[in-house]
Amino acid sequence: MMNSGKLEITTPSDREMVMTRAFNAPRTLVFECYTKPELLKRWMTGPEGWSFVVCEVDLKVGGKFRFVWRNVRGTDMGMGGVYREIAVPERLVNTELFDEDWTGGETLTTLILTEQSGKTFLKSTTIYSSKEARDGALGTNMEQGMNASFDKLEILLENLEKN
Amino acid sequence: MNHTITPSDRLDATFAALSDPTRRAILVRLAKGEASVMDLAKPFSMSQPAISKHLRVLEKAGLVSRGRSAQRRPRHIVAKPLAEASDWLENYRKIWEDNFQQLDLLLEELKSKSPGKEI
Numbered sequence: 001m002m003n004s005g006k007l008e009i010t011t012p013s014d015r016e017m018v019m020t021r022a023f024n025a026p027r028t029l030v031f032e033c034y035t036k037p038e039l040l041k042r043w044m045t046g047p048e049g050w051s052f053v054v055c056e057v058d059l060k061v062g063g064k065f066r067f068v069w070r071n072v073r074g075t076d077m078g079m080g081g082v083y084r085e086i087a088v089p090e091r092l093v094n095t096e097l098f099d100e101d102w103t104g105g106e107t108l109t110t111l112i113l114t115e116q117s118g119k120t121f122l123k124s125t126t127i128y129s130s131k132e133a134r135d136g137a138l139g140t141n142m143e144q145g146m147n148a149s150f151d152k153l154e155i156l157l158e159n160l161e162k163n
Numbered sequence: 164m165n166h167t168i169t170p171s172d173r174l175d176a177t178f179a180a181l182s183d184p185t186r187r188a189i190l191v192r193l194a195k196g197e198a199s200v201m202d203l204a205k206p207f208s209m210s211q212p213a214i215s216k217h218l219r220v221l222e223k224a225g226l227v228s229r230g231r232s233a234q235r236r237p238r239h240i241v242a243k244p245l246a247e248a249s250d251w252l253e254n255y256r257k258i259w260e261d262n263f264q265q266l267d268l269l270l271e272e273l274k275s276k277s278p279g280k281e282i
Contacts, residue, residue, distance in 0.1 A: 025270035043265040
C-alpha cells in the first residue's frame with residue numbers, strides 16, 4: 001500500500017506541537033475520517049496493543065467528544081473535549097483533556113486541511129497550557145528515556161546538522 | 164525552597180538550548196569529539212566570549228560538560244538529555260505515524276467506495 005506522506009513533528013514554540021502529513025485523498029474524506037465515529041474507530045487506534053472502545057462525537061460548536069482506548073491488559077485510557085470551531089472540510093478546532101491529565105491541563109488543537117491536486121495536506125497544531133505541560137507525556141516513557149541509546153542521539157544530530 | 168528538577172524541566176531546558184542554530188552546530192561538532200572553546204570558536208568565526216555564552220546555555224541545560232584538564236577545559240557532549248528529548252518526540256511521532264498509516268488505508272478504501280467523491 002502506498003504511503004503518501006511522512007509525518008513531521010516540530011515544536012515551534014514552548015507551548016506548541018505541530019504535526020504535518022500529506023494524504024493521497026481529497027480533504028472531504030480526511031475531514032470525515034476525523035469526525036465520524038465509525039471512521040475514527042478504524043484509524044485512531046493508538047499504539048500497538050490498544051483498541052478504540054468508546055468513540056462519541058457531537059459535531060457542533062460547543063459539542064463534546066469522548067474517546068476511550070483499552071489495551072490488552074484491560075487498562076483504559078480516556079480523553080474528551082469540546083469542539084470550538086467547525087468549518088467542513090477545512091478546519092476543526094477542539095479542546096482535549098486526558099482523564100489522567102498527563103498533558104498538564106487542557107490542550108487546544110487546530111486541524112487545518114488544504115487540498116492540492118487531489119492530495120490533502122494536514123497541519124495539526126496543539127497548544128498546551130504551559131511549556132511544562134507539553135512535555136507531560138514523558139512521564140510514561142521515563143524508563144525508556146533513561147535507557148536511551150546513542151543510536152538515537154546520532155540520528156537526532158544528523159537531523160540537526162541537515163537543518 | 165523546593166528545587167526538584169523534573170523530567171519535564173529537563174526537556175524544557177533541552178528544547179530551549181536546541182532552539183539556536185549555533186548551539187546545534189556546537190553539539191554536532193562536540194558529537195565528533197571533545198573540543199576547547201578556542202577549537203569551537205574557529206569554525207564559527209565567532210569570538211571566544213560569544214561561543215562561551217552559547218556553551219553556558221548548553222552547560223546549564225546539561226547538554227555539555229567541562230573536562231578537568233586545567234589548561235584547556237575541553238567541552239564534551241552529554242548524551243542523556245538529548246536522547247531523552249529525542250525519545251519523547253519519537254514516541255509521540257510513532258503513535259501518530261501508526262495512526263496515519265491506518266488512515267491512509269482507510270482513505271484508499273473510502274475513495275474506491277465513493278466514486279461520487281472522485282478527484
